[in-house]
Amino acid sequence: MKMKKKFETEVIHGNYDSAEYQDSLVPPIFQSSTFTFANAQQGERRFAGEEAGFIYSRLGNPTVKILEERIANLEGAEKALAFGSGMAAVSAVLFSFVKTGDHIVCSQGVYGCTFGLLQLMREKFDVSHAFSFMTTEEEVRSALTENTACIYIETPINPTMRLVDLEMVSRVAKEKGIPVIVDNTFCTPYLQKPLELGCDIVIHSATKYICGHGDVIAGIVAGNEERLNKISMTTQKDIGGIIAPFDAWLLLRGLKTLHLRMDRHCENAVKLASALMTHPAIDQVYYPGNPKQTDFNIAQKQMKKPGGLISFTIKGSKQDAQELMNKLKLIKIAVSLGDAETLIQHPATMTHAVVPVQKRIEMGIPDNMLRLSVGLEASEDIWEDLEQALQK
Numbered sequence: 001m002k003m004k005k006k007f008e009t010e011v012i013h014g015n016y017d018s019a020e021y022q023d024s025l026v027p028p029i030f031q032s033s034t035f036t037f038a039n040a041q042q043g044e045r046r047f048a049g050e051e052a053g054f055i056y057s058r059l060g061n062p063t064v065k066i067l068e069e070r071i072a073n074l075e076g077a078e079k080a081l082a083f084g085s086g087m088a089a090v091s092a093v094l095f096s097f098v099k100t101g102d103h104i105v106c107s108q109g110v111y112g113c114t115f116g117l118l119q120l121m122r123e124k125f126d127v128s129h130a131f132s133f134m135t136t137e138e139e140v141r142s143a144l145t146e147n148t149a150c151i152y153i154e155t156p157i158n159p160t161m162r163l164v165d166l167e168m169v170s171r172v173a174k175e176k177g178i179p180v181i182v183d184n185t186f187c188t189p190y191l192q193k194p195l196e197l198g199c200d201i202v203i204h205s206a207t208k209y210i211c212g213h214g215d216v217i218a219g220i221v222a223g224n225e226e227r228l229n230k231i232s233m234t235t236q237k238d239i240g241g242i243i244a245p246f247d248a249w250l251l252l253r254g255l256k257t258l259h260l261r262m263d264r265h266c267e268n269a270v271k272l273a274s275a276l277m278t279h280p281a282i283d284q285v286y287y288p289g290n291p292k293q294t295d296f297n298i299a300q301k302q303m304k305k306p307g308g309l310i311s312f313t314i315k316g317s318k319q320d321a322q323e324l325m326n327k328l329k330l331i332k333i334a335v336s337l338g339d340a341e342t343l344i345q346h347p348a349t350m351t352h353a354v355v356p357v358q359k360r361i362e363m364g365i366p367d368n369m370l371r372l373s374v375g376l377e378a379s380e381d382i383w384e385d386l387e388q389a390l391q392k
């Protein structure tokens with residue numbers, strides 16, 4: 001589905017008509033848990049789905065609906081659903097696609113809690129999974145089994161910044177009628193649109209760039225109406241990980257500057273990645289804008305810009321990496337990403353601490369790796385701080 005106007009306009013005005021809301025320029029917050037019916041029959045019709053209208057905020061809320069429609073428009077999706085966290089979104093989607101005995105093919109590397117959820121699904125519900133780098137069509141095909149119910153991809157992968165060719169994977173998946181789910185958190189629809197590349201479902205931890213201000217935990221799912229209706233009437237309604245109206249309002253506020261923030265995150269990250277690449281204390285820099293990265297061509301093909309996250313390994317040990325973090329003054333030590341503040345974290349002991357050591361090494365997350373979420377500050381100031389911390 002095409003946007004009517006340019007992204008930069010739709011992100012501010014899309015899917016909101018102030019005339020429908022007492023001419024309020026800014027969407028109002030409907031801070032109400034439930035909605036009244038004119039009479040018993042109207043209640044019956046709404047529950048039966050015969051009449052449109054709100055019932056109860058776990059089943060839908062006007063402020064949340066404005067957010068959902070705006071994001072669906074930005075992702076080129078028929079519909080979107082908002083959740084109380086990125087993990088509520090991930091679990092609602094995965095549980096909607098699988099049943100006991102099914103199998104999930106997953107990119108070789110995912111966010112630590114998504115890894116934890118896959119483990120839990122295997123242990124409790126006998127849903128198995130296999131990881132694949134998905135570098136070639138053959139590699140994708142060989143990971144599929146008769147019971148594969150879906151393919152789950154992060155690209156760029158957290159925190160290795162490896163990329164998966166979404167158009168290629170969705171082409172292979174279509175041969176077998178297997179849906180492709182993409183966690184688009186690192187890119188946002190401003191940098192990458194998985195649905196346009198043939199994928200079926202997009203997930204976001206909206207906690208990150210979509211919010212952009214570090215003050216909300218939230219998730220988004222976007223895709224076709226039939227599947228999204230199913231999620232909304234099953235795993236969203238009955239597991240209940242919904243977003244609060246005030247948090248939806250904060251996301252609408254943050255969204256208005258998404259394009260400006262992403263441009264600046266990327267501009268800063270490009271400068272910092274190139275400074276890191278030539279620093280003698282650095283071993284490797286993992287950044288989709290790094291021409292030396294093997295999957296650089298995938299970045300060129302499917303990402304508008306290389307994004308605001310950089311991972312790097314230092315010439316040294318885990319202790320050296322932790323010491324570097326402790327020397328930082330401006331850059332904050334914190335998990336999460338996509339905020340105005342530059343954040344650094346140590347994946348092996350933080351976001352990916354739940355991944356067993358052997359698996360973590362296979363995923364490409366050594367003890368001397370750090371992940372930097374480049375903020376909106378002056379790039380010179382961020383570099384000055386990093387440089388002084390990199391000094392022996």
Ligand SMILES: Cc1ncc(COP(=O)(O)O)c(C=O)c1O
Binds near residue numbers: 085111113185219336
């Ligand atoms: C790529 C990715 N997906 C999903 C999540 C989970 O999101 P949340 O923390 O909003 O539940 C995160 C969190 O860091 C993430 O980085």
